């Protein structure tokens with residue numbers, strides 16, 4: 001029987017890698033919905049090629065363009081945030097959540113409510129609303145499979161294991177574009193420099209987040225939420241080659257490492273075929289040729305985001321939603337040229353300090369509406385900090 005699949009964020013880096021895998025076995029899948037934002041030509045071409053039922057752009061103003069691009073194909077067109085959320089209520093067996101940012105949360109929750117298996121690349125969902133995601137999955141008999149290389153690696157290392165025997169989880173970080181830069185040069189880092197990753201080919205936002213380690217900070221929170229492990233047992237290790245993705249340390253001293261090439265089609269394919277393993281078109285590593293792997297302790301002066309992640313986990317409640325929204329706004333500030341690279345972390349820290357003491361806000365019940373409210377206030381607070389700093 002064909003599996004019904006939907007891809008949210010189909011035009012992005014993860015979305016395109018997912019489509020690459022689906023296209024290799026088109027007879028196995030029935031494509032329900034594909035979503036994108038500004039890249040209408042790509043969205044329409046993929047929707048037609050894969051025979052999707054519906055294609056949706058996040059931008060209301062692009063509906064006519066999408067309709068025109070889909071004309072005569074039989075693929076329906078829709079636009080807007082609500083249409084994307086509605087598309088997640090269409091029955092599907094497997095749903096890829098690969099929208100970037102907090103915008104990925106609501107469609108992911110809807111897909112879980114339908115009982116779908118959610119392949120979760122959108123780590124922001126777990127950072128903003130981990131408990132809500134996991135509880136929704138449990139209530140509706142849905143599964144979440146991580147599609148972050150580190151979390152897929154941890155998941156794989158834990159198969160057949162007892163969580164009670166896990167002493168620690170180590171996630172690796174390449175160190176991003178500025179790993180070896182002198183600290184005093186960071187204030188002059190340009191957008192172009194921050195947008196080039198030494199090992200991975202990813203969307204621009206996560207690439208910049210890799211240079212600042214906000215990506216790793218989010219992944220530490222993601223690990224804490226998804227695997228329900230105490231923050232003190234989560235370690236970050238700089239590993240410039242990006243081939244060991246994570247390690248799980250057990251109470252008998254064993255460390256189980258997951259080793260593979262830096263290619264997201266592994267984590268995507270693992271989630272697509274779970275609980276089976278199938279052939280995947282990724283490079284086979286020649287370890288003798290690679291010769292050696294390097295490891296270092298991350299420097300928290302260079303990467304204050306790691307310290308902030310610990311503060312967020314200690315604070316609990318909806319502090320993760322504050323952290324993510326402040327980070328997204330600060331990242332926009334860097335992309336627009338209003339903030340220097342190191343100022344992103346300063347803005348996030350300011351916003352955390354401002355909002356975390358508001359217990360009425362942060363400790364309210366975690367619902368989609370309340371998370372949206374926290375997200376909104378944190379973005380406003382971050383904008384105010386940015387304006388003050390710029391002025």
Ligand code: NAD
Pocket residue numbers: 008009010011012013014015035036037038039058084097098099100101103121122123124147148149200201202203204205206264
């Ligand atoms: P990307 O920027 O390449 O693609 C993002 C997708 O989201 C695109 O389809 C875009 O059209 C869509 N989108 C953007 N804003 C939107 C909005 N407001 N509403 C609806 N759709 C919107 O990003 P990416 O690198 O593919 O990353 C996607 C997600 O996967 C992120 O959460 C990222 O952290 C995570 N992730 C990515 C990688 C990677 O290798 N790229 C690895 C691990 C995790």
Ligand code: MG
Pocket residue numbers: 148149150219
């Ligand atoms: Mg990752």
